[in-house]
Structure formats: structure tokens, C-alpha cells
Amino acid sequence: MALCPVVGKLLHKRVVLASASPRRREILSNAGVRFEVVPSRFKEKLNKASFSAPYAYAVETAKQKALDVASRMHQKDLRAPDVVIGADTIVTVGGLILEKPVDKQDAYRMLSSLSGKEHSVFTGVAIVHCYSRDGQLDTDISEFYEETKVKFSELSEELLWEYIHSGEPMDKAGGYGIQALGGMLVEYIHGDFLNVVGFPLNHFCKKLAELYYPPKPEDVQRVKHDSIPTVDTFENPSDVEGGGSEPAQRNPGSGEGEGWGPCAPGAGGSLVEAEGDPRARGTKEAAKCNRTAETLPPFPADLLELIEGFKASKALFTACKLKVFDLLRDVAPQKAVDIAGNVDASLYKTERLLDFCTAVGILEKTEQGYSNTELANLYLVSDSEDSLHSFIMRNNDHTWNLFTHLEFAIQEGTSQPRRALGKEAEDLFQDSHPQSKETQLQFMRAMHGLTRLTAHQVATAFNLSWFTSACDLGGCTGALACKLAQEYPHLQVTVLDLPNVMEHASCFQPHGPEAAQISFVSGDFFRDSLPRADLYILSRILHDLPDDRVHDLLSRVSGSSKPGGSLLLVEAVLDDEQAARVSLMQSLNTLVQTQGRQRSRGEYRRLLQQHGFCDVQVARVGDTLDVFLGTRAAP
Numbered sequence: 023m024a025l026c027p028v029v030g031k032l033l034h035k036r037v038v039l040a041s042a043s044p045r046r047r048e049i050l051s052n053a054g055v056r057f058e059v060v061p062s063r064f065k066e067k068l069n070k071a072s073f074s075a076p077y078a079y080a081v082e083t084a085k086q087k088a089l090d091v092a093s094r095m096h097q098k099d100l101r102a103p104d105v106v107i108g109a110d111t112i113v114t115v116g117g118l119i120l121e122k123p124v125d126k127q128d129a130y131r132m133l134s135s136l137s138g139k140e141h142s143v144f145t146g147v148a149i150v151h152c153y154s155r156d157g158q159l160d161t162d163i164s165e166f167y168e169e170t171k172v173k174f175s176e177l178s179e180e181l182l183w184e185y186i187h188s189g190e191p192m193d194k195a196g197g198y199g200i201q202a203l204g205g206m207l208v209e210y211i212h213g214d215f216l217n218v219v220g221f222p223l224n225h226f227c228k229k230l231a232e233l234y235y236p237p238k239p240e241d242v243q244r245v246k247h248d249s250i251p252t253v254d255t256f257e258n259p260s261d262v263e264g265g266g267s268e269p270a271q272r273n274p275g276s277g278e279g280e281g282w283g284p285c286a287p288g289a290g291g292s293l294v295e296a297e298g299d300p301r302a303r304g305t306k307e308a309a310k311c312n313r314t315a316e317t318l319p320p321f322p323a324d325l326l327e328l329i330e331g332f333k334a335s336k337a338l339f340t341a342c343k344l345k346v347f348d349l350l351r352d353v354a355p356q357k358a359v360d361i362a363g364n365v366d367a368s369l370y371k372t373e374r375l376l377d378f379c380t381a382v383g384i385l386e387k388t389e390q391g392y393s394n395t396e397l398a399n400l401y402l403v404s405d406s407e408d409s410l411h412s413f414i415m416r417n418n419d420h421t422w423n424l425f426t427h428l429e430f431a432i433q434e435g436t437s438q439p440r441r442a443l444g445k446e447a448e449d450l451f452q453d454s455h456p457q458s459k460e461t462q463l464q465f466m467r468a469m470h471g472l473t474r475l476t477a478h479q480v481a482t483a484f485n486l487s488w489f490t491s492a493c494d495l496g497g498c499t500g501a502l503a504c505k506l507a508q509e510y511p512h513l514q515v516t517v518l519d520l521p522n523v524m525e526h527a528s529c530f531q532p533h534g535p536e537a538a539q540i541s542f543v544s545g546d547f548f549r550d551s552l553p554r555a556d557l558y559i560l561s562r563i564l565h566d567l568p569d570d571r572v573h574d575l576l577s578r579v580s581g582s583s584k585p586g587g588s589l590l591l592v593e594a595v596l597d598d599e600q601a602a603r604v605s606l607m608q609s610l611n612t613l614v615q616t617q618g619r620q621r622s623r624g625e626y627r628r629l630l631q632q633h634g635f636c637d638v639q640v641a642r643v644g645d646t647l648d649v650f651l652g653t654r655a656a657p
């Protein structure tokens with residue numbers, strides 16, 4: 023692949039990304055760069071007025087971020103990394119520089135100044151090559167910036183506040199994330215999209231090419247000014263023999279603005295080398311080393327992520343189990359020593375865990391200590407409204423064990439609760455296998471968090487306003503019922519679930535006005551008569567059941583439905599290409615846990631029709647869920 027040789031030049035180096043931005047991390051790792059993350063502690067408070075142009079401010083800030091990390095790492099290890107990359111993204115409008123908003127009012131101020139206008143996004147980048155000379159840090163700095171123009175639509179007050187309350191603006195330059203909800207505000211962009219997201223990858227590759235493959239005078243005519251060189255363009259004997267592997271050193275005679283000097287004759291065409299200079303010797307060795315790097319196959323970044331992915335999951339599970347995010351919700355920032363003391367763990371190892379959490383964007387680290395990111399406050403704190411803490415703990419305590427038996431599930435074609443948990447698959451959802459109150463509550467909280475993630479979209483996938491009564495079969499904590507009641511004030515919703523679930527449902531009952539619309543009924547939808555309703559709901563139930571039980575349940579629902587009544591079915595389906603990876607992973611989850619199976623959209627549609635539900639409509643919700651609405655025909 024043409025881009026690989028450029029990025030491949032970094033493969034044998036210790037590369038550090040001096041940034042806490044999860045977006046920068048993702049962009050660089052998607053490009054196959056292997057690197058460590060050490061967030062910079064440089065305070066972004068240079069005097070903006072002292073810069074001739076906004077981009078100069080971004081470039082200088084990027085440089086200071088990278089230098090801060092280089093010098094800290096050098097002091098700590100007495101060895102700096104080979105390359106440190108720093109970046110800074112700003113937005114400019116009407117002569118003002120906008121950085122990350124400090125609070126919601128600030129986000130409002132920023133976003134309203136962008137409404138209906140074109141603005142510029144600048145990302146400054148510094149690539150700092152580090153060398154150790156007599157114990158001192160020496161650096162060669164290469165810097166550049168990229169500009170992208172973005173135009174916003176006119177934004178209503180309501181939209182602005184809704185967007186601000188989503189929490190997305192808070193850690194983003196200019197108060198928006200073009201890659202997520204913020205993309206909806208954008209009318210057009212001119213330039214590099216990834217530059218807006220935080221890292222101008224294309225310009226970065228060109229810069230690397232310029233550094234590692236400086237054109238020889240005779241090549242100047244051959245190289246298109248703005249192209250990223252490929253192997254074909256540059257691979258020739260003199261390039262391989264003499265260099266092109268280490269960045270070309272600045273010609274001592276050339277000024278800062280002149281960029282990188284052309285090759286010195288006799289040094290293989292690309293390096294200025296001094297006899298006896300250890301740095302030059304290192305360069306020769308590296309050149310030999312990188313000769314093979316050029317012919318290496320593409321770096322398997324995605325594969326490595328797959329191989330090691332379980333370690334990242336386990337680190338998150340551990341931080342949740344130690345309630346690190348609860349601790350930091352209450353008091354932040356906190357130093358590692360205080361957090362370790364609070365969670366009763368080793369200081370050194372806690373610090374490693376906290377730094378990992380910082381690197382993956384769920385904690386922030388400053389000189390004052392660690393704090394939760396917005397994401398952690400929303401989802402990782404154990405008692406937040408949208409908490410996924412119990413879902414994470416369920417994965418840690420339950421699903422993890424099941425997945426260690428995946429090979430048996432595949433070989434034997436059976437689910438594995440007996441081997442993994444000492445239970446039968448059918449006992450997982452039944453009263454027949456009593457669970458401790460804590461396990462039951464953990465399961466219910468996990469389902470609650472998961473259901474809430476998509477409940478609004480499920481409730482509004484179709485216009486359900488003409489129904490007056492609904493029954494959510496296996497509706498657990500009533501998370502979906504609650505959204506339905508909020509959306510449709512004339513709808514009465516019954517939640518039917520097993521007695522062991524209903525026993526704890528009161529812990530989740532809503533307190534708002536919608537509480538009066540919801541009732542909880544204890545029962546087994548396979549045995550007891552179903553509460554009367556003109557809309558039945560089966561949300562994420564059928565995939566856990568084998569075919570005979572699916573037919574059994576659907577015929578009971580169909581038998582209870584009046585002509586004109588409907589069934590709303592919610593399931594992750596198997597055959598949608600876009601969602602293939604997530605759905606396939608869920609299908610592994612189903613096969614290891616239960617006797618059910620994931621089905622295709624066509625299969626669910628046929629199942630509904632077979633049981634008398636016609637005019638089946640389907641809507642896609644989020645990345646994975648399909649919502650089906652079928653109407654009971656007259657028998």
C-alpha cells in the first residue's frame with residue numbers, strides 16, 4: 023500500500039503522542055502508527071495577541087505540548103523517545119480564537135458565534151525528533167499547520183441547548199465534534215475533515231515523507247509538490263544505501279523557515295553526517311534497519327487491537343470495580359496517591375491503570391491530578407442516570423466467564439452456562455435458579471442502562487400515538503415503558519416480567535408524571551395469560567429463545583392481540599452489512615449464553631407474518647437494532 027512506507031519509517035522508533043485527545047489517538051492508530059500516549063501538561067495559555075496569525079498560536083502550542091513531554095520523559099528515564107508528536111486544534115471566527123469551552127455557557131457563546139457562518143479550523147502539529155547528547159536532550163523540530171473551512175447552518179436556541187446538554191461540546195475545540203452529533207450542524211466543509219477532528223493525517227504523512235525522503239535535486243522535477251511519495255517514487259539504491267530512513271538533519275546554514283535541507287553529496291544523498299558523530303552512527307544503523315522496514319508487509323494494527331482488546335476491556339472493568347469513577351465524581355482532581363489510598367491498592371499499579379484510562383479518554387490528567395471525562399461521568403459512575411456500570415460489571419462477573427468457554431460452545435454447538443457458571447441456559451432468566459439479590463439487581467441495572475441507550479429511538483421509530491394501551495413483555499425495569507410513556511402521554515403501559523424481576527422493579531420506577539401511566543405485573547409470558555393491550559412489545563427477547571419457543575411465544579401474543587392490534591419487535595439482526603461486526607459479536611454472545619440465536623431481518627419479518635402480523639414495517643435504530651411493527655390481521 024502506497025502510504026505504508028511513510029508511516030513505516032516510524033515503526034522501529036519509540037513514538038509518543040503528546041496528547042490526551044482520543045480522536046488523535048484513533049486517527050494515528052488507524053493509520054498504522056505504533057505509539058505510546060503521554061498527555062502533555064503544557065497549559066494552553068500562550069498570549070494569543072503576541073502571534074501574527076491564529077495558526078502560529080496553534081503551531082507554538084503544539085510545539086510546547088510536544089516539548090513538555092519530551093523533556094519530562096527525558097528527565098524521568100534519562101532517555102527521551104525518538105519522536106514526540108504534539109498537536110493543537112483551534113477554531114477562528116471574526117478574529118477570535120476559540121478553544122475548548124470551559125462550561126456550558128462558554129459552549130453556548132462559541133456555538134452561537136459560529137451559527138450561520140463560515141469559520142476556520144486550524145490544527146498545528148509539531149514532530150519533535152529527540153536525541154540524547156551527553157545526558158542532555160537535543161531536539162529537531164518540524165512543524166506545520168492545516169486549515170479547513172467549515173460552515174454551520176443557522177442554529178436555533180433549542181438546537182444549541184440540546185446539543186450542549188448532550189455533553190459533546192465540552193472537550194472539543196470550538197465546542198463541537200464534527201465526527202459525531204456536531205456533524206449535523208455543518209452545511210459544508212472545504213479541506214481535510216480529519217484536520218477538524220484534531221489531526222491532519224494527510225499533511226502529517228507529507229511531512230514525514232519530506233523528513234524521511236528529502237528529494238534529491240534530480241528528483242525535484244519528478245515529485246509533485248503536494249503528493250505523499252510511494253515506494254515507486256523513492257525506492258532506489260542510493261536512497262536505501264545512504265539514508266532516507268532517519269529524518270534529514272537541518273542544514274546548519276539554513277534558516278528556520280527554509281524547511282529541511284536537501285541531501286549532502288556523499289552521504290548517500292540525504293543526510294548530513296559528521297565522521298565520529300554518534301548520532302550519525304546511530305543514523306547509519308537505523309538506515310540499515312529500515313531497509314527492511316520498507317519491504318515489511320502492512321503493519322497489522324487492527325489485528326493487534328483484536329489480539330489485545332481483552333486487556334483494554336479488563337482494565338476498564340477493573341477501574342469500574344474499584345469505583346475509581348465514583349471517587350472522582352465526588353472529589354476531583356485527585357492525585358494517584360490519594361486514589362490508590364481510597365481504593366486500597368498499590369500506588370504504582372494504580373497509577374498505571376489511571377494512565378491507561380487517561381490514554382483511552384475516560385480520565386483526564388493534569389498537574390492537579392486525575393478527573394473524570396464527561397463520558398465517565400455520564401456512563402461509568404455507578405449511580406448516574408445513564409450508568410453502564412452494572413452492564414460493565416455483568417460483563418466482568420458473568421459474560422467474561424462464558425466467553426472463556428467460547429471454543430466449547432463452537433465445537434459442541436451448545437451454550438456454556440453449565441461449564442462457566444454451573445447453571446443451565448434456561449435457568450438464566452427463570453425463577454427456578456434463585457440468584458442472590460445483588461446478582462439479580464446487577465442484571466436488572468445492566469439491562470436498564472443498555473435499554474436506556476436506545477429507548478428514545480425505539481419509542482419514536484414509528485408513530486405509536488394512536489395506541490392507548492401497550493404491554494412490554496419481559497420489560498424488566500420499565501426503561502422502555504418509561505420512554506414510551508414520556509413520548510405518548512395517552513398511552514398506558516404494562517410491564518410484564520417474572521416474579522424474581524418484579525420483586526426488585528420498584529427500585530427503578532420512574533418518579534416523573536409518566537409514573538401514573540406505567541404498571542408492573544408479575545407473570546411468565548409462556549404460562550400466564552397476557553395483560554390486554556392493543557400494542558405488544560417484545561424487545562430483545564426472541565434472540566435468547568430457540569425456534570420452538572419463539573413460535574410458542576409469538577402464537578400466544580398473536581392469540582391475545584385483537585385484529586388491528588400490533589406487535590413491536592426489537593432485535594439486533596444478523597444480515598445488515600453495515601452492522602455486521604457488532605451483530606456478529608452479539609450472535610457469539612447469544613450462542614455462548616443461551617439456546618437462542620440471532621436471526622436475519624427476513625427471518626423476523628417471516629416470523630411475524632407466520633403468526634398473523636401483516637404490513638410489517640422495519641426501522642433501523644442506532645448501529646445495531648431493527649424495530650419491526652406488524653399489525654394483527656383478522657383471523
Ligand SMILES: O=c1[nH]cc([C@@H]2O[C@H](COP(=O)(O)OP(=O)(O)OP(=O)(O)O)[C@@H](O)[C@H]2O)c(=O)[nH]1
Pocket residue numbers: 040041042043044045046061062066087109110111112122193194195198199200201204218219220221
Ligand atoms: O470537530 C471536532 N473538533 C475538535 C475536536 C477535538 O477538540 C480537541 C481540541 O483541543 P486540543 O487541541 O487542545 O486538544 P486536547 O483534547 O486538549 O488534547 P491535548 O492533550 O492534545 O492538548 C481535540 O481533542 C480534538 O480531537 C473534535 O473531537 N472534533
